[in-house]
Amino acid sequence: MRALVAGGAGYIGSHAVRALLEAGHEVRVLDDLSAGHRAAVPAGVPLFEADIADRDAVSRALEGCDAVLHFAALLSVGGSVRDPLAYWRNNVAKAIALIDAMDAAGVRRFVFSSTCATFGVPVRVPMDEDHPQAPINPYGASKLALERALRDLAAAGVLRAVALRYFNASGAHEDGSLGEDHAHEEHLIPLAIDAALGRRPPLTVFGEDYDTPDGTCIRDYIHVQDLAVAHVQALEALERGDAFQAYNLGTGRGHSVREVVDCVGRVLGTPVPHSVGPRRAGDPPRLVAAAERARATFGFAPRFTDLGAIVDTAARWRRDHPQGYRTRP
Numbered sequence: 001m002r003a004l005v006a007g008g009a010g011y012i013g014s015h016a017v018r019a020l021l022e023a024g025h026e027v028r029v030l031d032d033l034s035a036g037h038r039a040a041v042p043a044g045v046p047l048f049e050a051d052i053a054d055r056d057a058v059s060r061a062l063e064g065c066d067a068v069l070h071f072a073a074l075l076s077v078g079g080s081v082r083d084p085l086a087y088w089r090n091n092v093a094k095a096i097a098l099i100d101a102m103d104a105a106g107v108r109r110f111v112f113s114s115t116c117a118t119f120g121v122p123v124r125v126p127m128d129e130d131h132p133q134a135p136i137n138p139y140g141a142s143k144l145a146l147e148r149a150l151r152d153l154a155a156a157g158v159l160r161a162v163a164l165r166y167f168n169a170s171g172a173h174e175d176g177s178l179g180e181d182h183a184h185e186e187h188l189i190p191l192a193i194d195a196a197l198g199r200r201p202p203l204t205v206f207g208e209d210y211d212t213p214d215g216t217c218i219r220d221y222i223h224v225q226d227l228a229v230a231h232v233q234a235l236e237a238l239e240r241g242d243a244f245q246a247y248n249l250g251t252g253r254g255h256s257v258r259e260v261v262d263c264v265g266r267v268l269g270t271p272v273p274h275s276v277g278p279r280r281a282g283d284p285p286r287l288v289a290a291a292e293r294a295r296a297t298f299g300f301a302p303r304f305t306d307l308g309a310i311v312d313t314a315a316r317w318r319r320d321h322p323q324g325y326r327t328r329p
């Protein structure tokens, strides 16, 4: 297939580009580079540097395409609370403009980056796809809105779509060539690594009085290459089954913040300086995926099931790329 990867210069999108190429698909990237990196796009892959709502550019990029994989979004929970309009504009209005352009171009396959943030506070853990969706922040609400739009469009025969709800994307490409390079990093593993390497102030652990064995929050860390492969599998399975499908993607295993902090210290051979602060608003104690549906439908089987192995890839990336993609060899 020929696939357009919107947001393919970003963290997860760039890994998906690699997985698509490895599976023999032809790939183009459309990214405005607002948070992405030209260096994350492999030589030979056309990069359309444009906004997903730029109809002319998107139409050119879509020529001859069979599918769109859509990663291009804003993704900070806190940012969405501070500036909800930006999230509704980018994650919903512009995504609909992208789908409009697809419709005009006759491209009818859509793979969507959704999130466990669409569920809100869990009523049961692990969480399967039928868990109620009641997001508690504008980020999760914006992602759920697009899921709902896709469900309606699929029911009307406009497209076939799959929503992949990632839990905590983590790690870096095991060959060291791709990794996480967010200008305002908010994810625990890179923050802990950078604190241990002395590149940022000590880490703050938000709350240790949760109802979990060590009192800190538990999350399901899924390696970015496992997510990338799942996109290829979901794309290839898109012709089968319902026109709209949703899948949770995680390992099914939870790790507490304290376990992650200890693991980063072990991998780097130096403890992570940290202090304990108050709870953060809207942090559920435990988020763990039940990913049986993805396993049963398209063979999703994460390779990285050990937290230490995930952290090791992230640590190598951050050690070798202190300036992210701006690091010169």
Ligand SMILES: NC(=O)c1ccc[n+]([C@@H]2O[C@H](COP(=O)([O-])OP(=O)(O)OC[C@H]3O[C@@H](n4cnc5c(N)ncnc54)[C@H](O)[C@@H]3O)[C@@H](O)[C@H]2O)c1
Binding pocket: 006, 007, 008, 009, 010, 011, 012, 013, 030, 031, 032, 033, 034, 035, 036, 037, 050, 051, 052, 053, 070, 071, 072, 073, 074, 075, 090, 094, 113, 114, 115, 116, 165, 166, 167, 168, 169, 170, 182
């Ligand atoms: N990182 C996670 O843990 C996580 C978890 C769940 C879901 N997701 C979802 O996965 C997707 C990718 O996340 P990521 O961590 O790779 O983020 P990222 O910021 O690294 O990648 C997003 C890319 O989209 C581009 N982009 C954003 N808005 C655009 C626009 N209007 N037009 C063109 N390009 C635009 C950015 O430049 C960037 O390259 C997002 O949709 C996010 O909501 C991420």
